[in-house]
Amino acid sequence: MGEPGEHSTLFAEPLSRRSFPNLSQPITTEHQHLTTSHDYKGGWSFYLLLAGIVTTLGSSLPVGYNIGVVNTPADVIKSFCNESFITRYDVVLDEKWLNVLWSSVVSIFIVGGCTGSILGAVLANSLGRKMATVLTNVLSIAGGVLFFLCQRANSVEMLILGRLLVGLSGGLTTSIVPMYLTELAPARLTGAMGVACPMGVNVGVLVGQLCGLDVILGRDADWPYLLSVYVLLVIICLPLLFILPESPKYLFVVKKNEERALKELSRLRGLSQSLLTDDIELLREEVRCSEAASVNGESWNMVRVLRDRRLRLPLLLTCSMQAGQQTSGINAVFYYSQTIFKQAGLSVQNSQYATIGCGFINVCTAVLMLKLLPRFGRRPLLLASVCAAALLLAALAACMLFMDLVSWMPYVCMMAVLSYVLVYGFGLGPIPYFIASEIFEVGPRPAGMAWGSLANWGGNFLVGMSFPSMRESIGPYSFLIFSAVTAALFVFQKMYFPETRGKTPTQVTQLCSRGFKSRPLSTPDLSRV
Numbered sequence: 001m002g003e004p005g006e007h008s009t010l011f012a013e014p015l016s017r018r019s020f021p022n023l024s025q026p027i028t029t030e031h032q033h034l035t036t037s038h039d040y041k042g043g044w045s046f047y048l049l050l051a052g053i054v055t056t057l058g059s060s061l062p063v064g065y066n067i068g069v070v071n072t073p074a075d076v077i078k079s080f081c082n083e084s085f086i087t088r089y090d091v092v093l094d095e096k097w098l099n100v101l102w103s104s105v106v107s108i109f110i111v112g113g114c115t116g117s118i119l120g121a122v123l124a125n126s127l128g129r130k131m132a133t134v135l136t137n138v139l140s141i142a143g144g145v146l147f148f149l150c151q152r153a154n155s156v157e158m159l160i161l162g163r164l165l166v167g168l169s170g171g172l173t174t175s176i177v178p179m180y181l182t183e184l185a186p187a188r189l190t191g192a193m194g195v196a197c198p199m200g201v202n203v204g205v206l207v208g209q210l211c212g213l214d215v216i217l218g219r220d221a222d223w224p225y226l227l228s229v230y231v232l233l234v235i236i237c238l239p240l241l242f243i244l245p246e247s248p249k250y251l252f253v254v255k256k257n258e259e260r261a262l263k264e265l266s267r268l269r270g271l272s273q274s275l276l277t278d279d280i281e282l283l284r285e286e287v288r289c290s291e292a293a294s295v296n297g298e299s300w301n302m303v304r305v306l307r308d309r310r311l312r313l314p315l316l317l318t319c320s321m322q323a324g325q326q327t328s329g330i331n332a333v334f335y336y337s338q339t340i341f342k343q344a345g346l347s348v349q350n351s352q353y354a355t356i357g358c359g360f361i362n363v364c365t366a367v368l369m370l371k372l373l374p375r376f377g378r379r380p381l382l383l384a385s386v387c388a389a390a391l392l393l394a395a396l397a398a399c400m401l402f403m404d405l406v407s408w409m410p411y412v413c414m415m416a417v418l419s420y421v422l423v424y425g426f427g428l429g430p431i432p433y434f435i436a437s438e439i440f441e442v443g444p445r446p447a448g449m450a451w452g453s454l455a456n457w458g459g460n461f462l463v464g465m466s467f468p469s470m471r472e473s474i475g476p477y478s479f480l481i482f483s484a485v486t487a488a489l490f491v492f493q494k495m496y497f498p499e500t501r502g503k504t505p506t507q508v509t510q511l512c513s514r515g516f517k518s519r520p521l522s523t524p525d526l527s528r529v
Contacts, residue, residue: 044189045270051184051244052193055177056200058237059133062140063170064204065230066163068359070106072212073223077159078102080223084156101156108160109167110461116171117453121302123172124446125254129180129247132172137238139169144231151224162227173197174433175453179445182437183247184268186279191373191501194434199366202429204230206359213352252283253290253442282504289506290443305440305447313512313520314439317497318448319455321382321432324489326459328389329482330424332467333396334358337417343403343410354414358421365425377501378431378438385427386490392420393483400476432456438500439508496520 070077081101085091093101116136123132146162178197185193207230212218217226245268251261262280266273273280298304305311337358341351372381396416403409432452440448470478498511498520511520 043186045268047245047268047270048184048189048193050240052181052196054237054240054244055133055181056196056203058234058241059136059140059173059177060197060200061204061207062166062230062234063173064201064206065208066109066143066166066170066204067201068205068208069212069226070109072209072218073220073226074102076220076223077105080151081105081156081159084154087154105156105160105163107461107464109163109170110457110464112164112167112169113171113174113457114454114461116168116173117175117450117457118171118302119168119450120172120175120453121446121450124176124179124250124449125299128255129176129183129250130241130244131246132176133180134238134241136169136172136176137234137241139165139172140234141231141238143169144228144234147227148224148231171453171457174201174456175446175449178434179437179449180247182434183249183442184245186269187282187504188374190434190438191378192370194437195366195369195373195430198430198433199363199369201433202359202362202366202425206356206363209356209359248279249283249286249442253286285504286442286506289441300444300447302447302450305444305451308444309515310509310513311440311444311448312515313496313518314436314509315448315451317493317512318432318436318439318452320489320492321435321497322452322456323459324386324486325428325432326456326463327482328386328424328428328486328489329393329463329467329479330421330429331460331463332471332478332482333393333417333420335467336400340400340403340410340413340417343413345410358418361418361421362425362429365422366430369426369430372426374501377499378435379497379499381427382431382497383427383490383494385423385425385429385431386486386493388423389420389428390483390486390490392416392423393479393486396420397476397479397483400479435500438503438505439512441505441509445505 078098078101082093082098085093120132123135127135143162143165146158146165150156150158150162174197178194181193181196182190210216211226211229217223217229245264246260248261248265248268251257251264255261261283262273262276265276265279265283269276269279305315334355337355338351341354342348346354369381396413399409399413399416403413436448436452437445467478470481496512496516496518498508500508503511508520512518
């Protein structure tokens with residue numbers, strides 16, 4: 001979870017000699033001695049790199065692609081839907097019902113995402129992290145095949161079912177893949193691996209926008225290929241998933257299969273078990289904490305996590321962060337961006353390129369986060385990002401109100417859009433995706449991730465349903481609402497969100513265990529000691 005010094009804090013004293021980490025204990029040199037004698041620093045290995053690449057390209061990228069690709073061919077798909085109803089049902093859809101049908105095509109994706117988020121907690125524990133990820137890819141391929149064939153079959157139903165399946169895959173991906181990657185990573189690399197999923201989503205959105213250009217797959221006749229081309233990448237990555245190791249933490253803590261867990265850990269790190277003393281002791285500590293938190297052997301699920309007072313604040317932190325990511329209005333900003341760029345004097349095509357440029361900024365910031373997270377930690381980056389986003393949304397609302405009155409105001413609006421996308425990518429965009437894996441222990445982690453993912457998709461649905469009405473009734477003032485919601489998120493996170501860098505999930509859970517009476521910020525960041 002950061003610099004090498006962070007990792008050493010996790011083993012300030014032998015885990016077997018204490019029942020719970022002492023958050024104020026000065027750091028000793030035990031871990032330094034271990035890493036010197038074993039020459040192991042918890043770095044990148046072949047399987048860790050392969051897991052990051054395969055899940056980013058084969059699982060996360062398709063989620064972003066299906067978010068970003070559907071707007072470009074909207075008019076031609078509406079025409080297809082109308083023609084399908086005429087030829088099959090002898091019904092002509094007027095503008096009102098055509099918009100209702102199109103809204104169904106778009107929103108069913110979010111319904112699938114919410115459903116997938118709920119199922120993620122069950123599948124992650126029943127199938128395992130790796131096989132649940134395999135299932136997300138299978139669903140993604142099935143959706144792409146339906147997209148490819150729906151025009152040939154003249155079936156709107158196949159189009160809707162395809163959107164449901166890719167949405168289901170997306171919900172599963174956002175609740176399972178970040179958890180899988182952070183459980184594979186050594187402590188000092190969990191932040192870097194956690195960014196892989198949101199980076200893949202951002203790249204997918206950008207690729208979807210690029211493929212929608214006329215020179216690629218943006219012509220009217222190409223829309224089935226445009227919707228389904230991502231499947232090629234998923235098909236390439238799917239076989240590679242089977243050779244990846246299962247999460248050692250899942251096998252050790254959840255399945256109680258110590259022998260297989262240690263074999264997978266050894267394969268993952270590329271070292272013999274005798275050189276993995278720290279990792280093994282950390283696994284045993286997580287088992288002890290899991291057993292101490294168990295109630296009559298009851299398994300963790302979403303309802304139990306919701307009822308557990310000790311996890312209430314971690315759950316609120318996760319869900320508010322995930323929902324706030326969407327209710328900050330990022331999709332609304334992208335919607336307005338082309339209009340703003342046009343009023344700044346750009347042509348229609350150049351406005352489209354400028355919007356793609358916003359997506360490119362989003363991708364670049366996600367890449368930079370690989371370096372920034374270990375150096376600055378989660379809390380400073382998140383708070384700075386949320387605060388700046390709230391201010392820029394308010395500024396954007398003010399600029400848009402005067403855009404027609406002042407000649408240079410469209411340029412200010414354009415700068416506000418670009419600045420908002422930039423600051424969003426430096427915290428509010430990537431951190432919510434993986435933060436639950438650093439807040440929740442292994443047992444309740446799938447349920448915590450599922451609640452967070454559900455909050456994210458729910459926020460997406462809320463903005464998608466309310467923004468068109470807000471846009472019609474109050475126009476630019478919509479962004480003041482987004483600004484107020486984002487400011488409220490800043491206040492809550494500033495009061496209660498502890499720095500997770502340099503701390504185990506057990507330590508973070510202890511800090512937040514008393515709910516709103518907790519003082520999670522009263523303990524210094526051990527990674528800085």
